[in-house]
Amino acid sequence: MRVAVGKLNRIEIDSARLWRDLDASARIGPGRAGGLSRLALSDDDKVMRDTFVSWCKEADLRVRVDAFGNIFARRAGLEESSPAILIGSHLDTQIAGGRYDGILGVLAGLEVIRTLNDHAVATRRPIEVVSWTNEEGVRFQPPMLGSGAFAGIYDPDWVHRQLDGGRATFAAELERIGYLGPDHLCPTQYDSYFELHIEQDDVLDAEGLHVGIVTGGFKSFGLELCVAGENAHSGPTPMRRRRNALVGASLLIARLNEIGWSHEPEGRTTCSRLTVEPNRYGIIPHLAELTVDLRHPDAATAAEMCSQFRDFLPLAALKANVEIAVAREWSFGDVAFDAKLINLVRSVASDLGVSHRHLMSAAGHDAYNISKVIPTVMLFTPCRDGVSHNEREHIEPAYTAPGVNVLLNAVLRRATA
Numbered sequence: 238m239r240v241a242v243g244k245l246n247r248i249e250i251d252s253a254r255l256w257r258d259l260d261a262s263a264r265i266g267p268g269r270a271g272g273l274s275r276l277a278l279s280d281d282d283k284v285m286r287d288t289f290v291s292w293c294k295e296a297d298l299r300v301r302v303d304a305f306g307n308i309f310a311r312r313a314g315l316e317e318s319s320p321a322i323l324i325g326s327h328l329d330t331q332i333a334g335g336r337y338d339g340i341l342g343v344l345a346g347l348e349v350i351r352t353l354n355d356h357a358v359a360t361r362r363p364i365e366v367v368s369w370t371n372e373e374g375v376r377f378q379p380p381m382l383g384s385g386a387f388a389g390i391y392d393p394d395w396v397h398r399q400l401d402g403g404r405a406t407f408a409a410e411l412e413r414i415g416y417l418g419p420d421h422l423c424p425t426q427y428d429s430y431f432e433l434h435i436e437q438d439d440v441l442d443a444e445g446l447h448v449g450i451v452t453g454g455f456k457s458f459g460l461e462l463c464v465a466g467e468n469a470h471s472g473p474t475p476m477r478r479r480r481n482a483l484v485g486a487s488l489l490i491a492r493l494n495e496i497g498w499s500h501e502p503e504g505r506t507t508c509s510r511l512t513v514e515p516n517r518y519g520i521i522p523h524l525a526e527l528t529v530d531l532r533h534p535d536a537a538t539a540a541e542m543c544s545q546f547r548d549f550l551p552l553a554a555l556k557a558n559v560e561i562a563v564a565r566e567w568s569f570g571d572v573a574f575d576a577k578l579i580n581l582v583r584s585v586a587s588d589l590g591v592s593h594r595h596l597m598s599a600a601g602h603d604a605y606n607i608s609k610v611i612p613t614v615m616l617f618t619p620c621r622d623g624v625s626h627n628e629r630e631h632i633e634p635a636y637t638a639p640g641v642n643v644l645l646n647a648v649l650r651r652a653t654a
């Protein structure tokens with residue numbers, strides 16, 4: 238086996254081909270500043286999905302779509318009944334996102350398969366590339382919805398009922414763009430899951446390394462809060478009679494920020510969304526809705542940060558004379574990636590002479606959900622200055638191809654073992 242693997246190690250991806258596809262993707266749903274604004278289940282998402290499916294069909298892959306719009310493209314194995322290897326990430330982006338977050342992982346999976354096709358390498362196990370729906374959670378919450386549904390973490394009907402800002406449901410939007418698929422795929426059909434992703438932090442870039450092998454994730458708690466006050470005239474209403482929802486929200490945001498600072502440098506707290514109604518001059522707002530998250534690499538500390546924040550809710554309600562309710566909550570990040578797969582990736586990186594280190598991920602990824610049901614590993618590749626969820630996000634072929642080659646050879650070893 239080692240001899241065969243040694244021979245196969247000489248296979249390398251076609252980096253120029255991968256870049257052509259990344260550039261083609263970057264023209265679908267462009268943002269205002271050179272990045273992407275390709276929201277899940279939008280018209281642009283449909284165009285990207287159709288493009289991806291056509292690329293998969295050109296590579297002779299069998300394409301299937303499940304009831305959550307997740308797209309699976311399969312390369313047959315010598316033993317079709319063997320559990321398949323799954324490689325993937327997501328094609329949706331943030332509202333002001335980069336060209337590579339998620340997209341690189343999906344197209345790297347396709348590039349792995351195309352490279353195997355180029356060299357006519359047959360593998361014992363089938364290999365599939367997957368694009369998960371709604372990883373970013375911009376239109377539909379929670380994030381990582383498609384992978385969570387596939388992993389059985391969420392009830393399918395509940396997933397279908399999720400609303401885009403109180404308008405269209407997830408199911409209706411899937412149907413509208415033609416991706417409410419008929420296929421039922423389940424985790425037991427898979428042997429392992431590999432996700433390659435840009436790091437979204439600057440450790441690899443600063444240290445000049447090519448691959449990060451992800452050992453775990455920051456524990457993250459997300460909360461959607463609803464602050465209810467009452468409309469009143471901003472002139473005549475004395476301070477003591479006010480029930481200003483925005484004041485309640487502001488107290489929460491300030492406290493949240495304090496909690497983050499008091500857990501520096503590893504703790505992170507964010508309020509990333511605040512909506513206020515009626516949000517007009519001269520009238521005290523009756524409603525404020527906000528989304529917050531709290532993160533720490535140590536799960537117990539993250540939980541402590543979250544309870545500090547929750548303990549403050551009644552006090553903020555009292556101070557602002559409003560009602561505060563938690564409308565929705567979620568958590569992710571208590572992941573255990575597979576030790577054997579981590580060792581596999583590390584030994585392939587060493588054999589190929591690709592510089593690498595272990596890393597924790599502060600961001601959420603589809604791999605977190607999939608790790609609950611399929612042995613999973615994640616590889617990070619460098620992104621310039623760690624800039625991500627920003628249209629300036631940037632990667633270079635020379636710093637990315639080594640990681641995709643590690644992915645290729647790790648998948649190959651697993652698929653032929």
Ligand SMILES: [Zn+2]
Nearest residue numbers: 338339372434
């Ligand atoms: Zn991503």
